[in-house]
Amino acid sequence: MVEYRDGKKILVTPISAEDLKDVHIGDILYLSGSLTTCRDVAHRRVVEEGREIPVDVRNNAILHAGPIIRPLENDKFEMVSVGPTTSMRMEKFEYEFVKTTGVRVIVGKGGMKENTANACKDFGCIHCVIPAGNAVVAAVCVEEIERAEWRDLGMPETLWNCRVKEFGPLIVSIDAEGRNYFEEKKIEYNKRKDEQVELISKQVGFIK
Amino acid sequence: MNKEAQVQKMTDMMAKFVGYTGKKLPDDVIAKLEELRAKETDALPKVIYDTMFRNQELAVKLDRPSCQDTGVLQFWLKCGTGFPLINELEGLLKEAVIKATKETPLRHNSVETFDEYNTGKNVGKGTPTVWWDIVPNWDGCEIYTYMAGGGCTLPGNATVLMPGEGYEGVTKFVLDRMTSYGLNACPPLLVGVGVATSVETAALLSKKALMRPIGSHSENERAAKMEKLLEDGINAIGIGPQGMGGKYTVMGVNIENTARHPSAIGVAVNVGCWSHRRGHIVFDKDLNYTITSHSGCVL
Numbered sequence: 136m137v138e139y140r141d142g143k144k145i146l147v148t149p150i151s152a153e154d155l156k157d158v159h160i161g162d163i164l165y166l167s168g169s170l171t172t173c174r175d176v177a178h179r180r181v182v183e184e185g186r187e188i189p190v191d192v193r194n195n196a197i198l199h200a201g202p203i204i205r206p207l208e209n210d211k212f213e214m215v216s217v218g219p220t221t222s223m224r225m226e227k228f229e230y231e232f233v234k235t236t237g238v239r240v241i242v243g244k245g246g247m248k249e250n251t252a253n254a255c256k257d258f259g260c261i262h263c264v265i266p267a268g269n270a271v272v273a274a275v276c277v278e279e280i281e282r283a284e285w286r287d288l289g290m291p292e293t294l295w296n297c298r299v300k301e302f303g304p305l306i307v308s309i310d311a312e313g314r315n316y317f318e319e320k321k322i323e324y325n326k327r328k329d330e331q332v333e334l335i336s337k338q339v340g341f342i343k
Numbered sequence: 344m345n346k347e348a349q350v351q352k353m354t355d356m357m358a359k360f361v362g363y364t365g366k367k368l369p370d371d372v373i374a375k376l377e378e379l380r381a382k383e384t385d386a387l388p389k390v391i392y393d394t395m396f397r398n399q400e401l402a403v404k405l406d407r408p409s410c411q412d413t414g415v416l417q418f419w420l421k422c423g424t425g426f427p428l429i430n431e432l433e434g435l436l437k438e439a440v441i442k443a444t445k446e447t448p449l450r451h452n453s454v455e456t457f458d459e460y461n462t463g464k465n466v467g468k469g470t471p472t473v474w475w476d477i478v479p480n481w482d483g484c485e486i487y488t489y490m491a492g493g494g495c496t497l498p499g500n501a502t503v504l505m506p507g508e509g510y511e512g513v514t515k516f517v518l519d520r521m522t523s524y525g526l527n528a529c530p531p532l533l534v535g536v537g538v539a540t541s542v543e544t545a546a547l548l549s550k551k552a553l554m555r556p557i558g559s560h561s562e563n564e565r566a567a568k569m570e571k572l573l574e575d576g577i578n579a580i581g582i583g584p585q586g587m588g589g590k591y592t593v594m595g596v597n598i599e600n601t602a603r604h605p606s607a608i609g610v611a612v613n614v615g616c617w618s619h620r621r622g623h624i625v626f627d628k629d630l631n632y633t634i635t636s637h638s639g640c641v642l
């Protein structure tokens with residue numbers, strides 16, 4: 136579902152491919168509903184070992200992150216701090232991961248490449264970044280941790296299934312058409328970098 | 344106060360100070376971020392800065408580390424030969440990190456190499472890192488604290504150029520690093536550049552440069568000129584906050600230099616992320632302290 140509130144565009148789980156039709160790279164979004172932390176080893180388990188993911192992420196969202204969690208009573212947990220980790224590490228697994236799990240929104244840090252872009256295009260999914268270094272903002276968007284699976288992986292790697300409210304801001308870095316914000320930007324950056332190197336070089340000929 | 348009580352006192356103060364720096368950014372960084380925030384006009388950089396400032400507010404209010412990666416602790420000391428705790432200093436800093444890890448809490452970021460396990464205490468062989476400068480005929484001690492996060496440590500690089508490559512080569516070396524690794528290191532960045540003879544002399548200087556306040560300039564006129572040229576040049580690339588595009592990419596460029604061998608130019612680059620958690624505290628011989636980095640910080 137898509138909701139609009141106070142000028143914010145909010146994706147609410149379950150999210151359909153249709154909901155992502157109007158979402159483009161560079162858009163600013165928020166997410167409400169089911170978000171599960173999922174990183175290196177969990178990807179490996181799903182893709183390489185073919186294990187079934189114990190939290191249903193179909194039409195929901197995952198977050199590349201290893202949070203700091205405080206255990207409460209009765210098998211409950213509190214999110215103390217959570218920030219995205221470099222998404223690129225999951226690039227290798229992401230096509231198969233999206234195909235198998237049916238996840239709709241992937242949140243992380245920095246860009247990803249063709250594997251993920253192809254998955255986004257083929258299966259109707261997006262990759263977003265949440266500005267990194269903002270662990271407290273992200274943590275307070277978590278209303279409750281509903282489940283914790285694959286706990287044998289330790290705190291950072293456990294699948295923490297969270298109910299979030301207006302989690303964000305999320306900036307779309309790959310949209311469902313497969314356009315890739317960072318890859319497009321990098322071409323601009325590199326071009327301007329070459330110009331600047333030339334410009335500065337003319338002024339630093341200190342060795343004569 | 345006997346020696347033991349003094350050691351305990353300084354350990355407690357350093358543990359508190361380290362924890363504090365994980366929750367609140369130094370004055371110069373906040374001022375610079377405010378300045379850059381005001382200059383951005385597009386929606387993306389604006390929403391990113393809004394998030395950053397809300398995060399720093401919440402961190403103080405809820406008393407939590409502002410970024411989940413509280414880094415590996417690094418200390419730069421300028422210690423007087425007459426400082427009463429000079430012999431105990433390195434040991435007590437380690438204790439202070441263990442204490443801060445529990446009390447703040449800090450993330451466990453010390454993995455023993457080769458044995459490849461996390462010590463769970465943020466200390467290990469050679470961590471926290473302590474660099475010494477000995478100051479003769481002084482009885483005080485000056486300490487820079489720094490949390491080196493993973494993301495902002497990654498762009499670090501050093502090389503030795505042939506003199507023929509000159510400062511033009513230095514320029515290219517630094518700028519190449521910005522577009523390859525810098526954009527993922529949570530810009531706006533503080534960029535440290537070391538120019539010397541070999542990789543280790545340049546590398547050390549490049550990190551030391553990050554301890555210098557934002558807005559300070561090299562004493563050498565040409566180095567200061569190059570700081571400005573690099574700063575404007577990197578900004579012009581347009582990487583912006585979080586690498587997503589914007590008018591400003593750096594909080595500053597600081598260059599530190601020494602003389603070099605005629606046949607070599609050692610150059611290194613190091614970056615600090617927007618969450619540049621640097622602290623500066625000076626102790627006198629009676630352990631009275633002055634904090635210059637964070638106004639209003641009381642231990």
Ligand code: SF4
Binds near residue numbers: 218268411491528
């Ligand atoms: S680069 Fe800095 S702000 Fe970004 S996640 Fe790492 S420590 Fe935090």
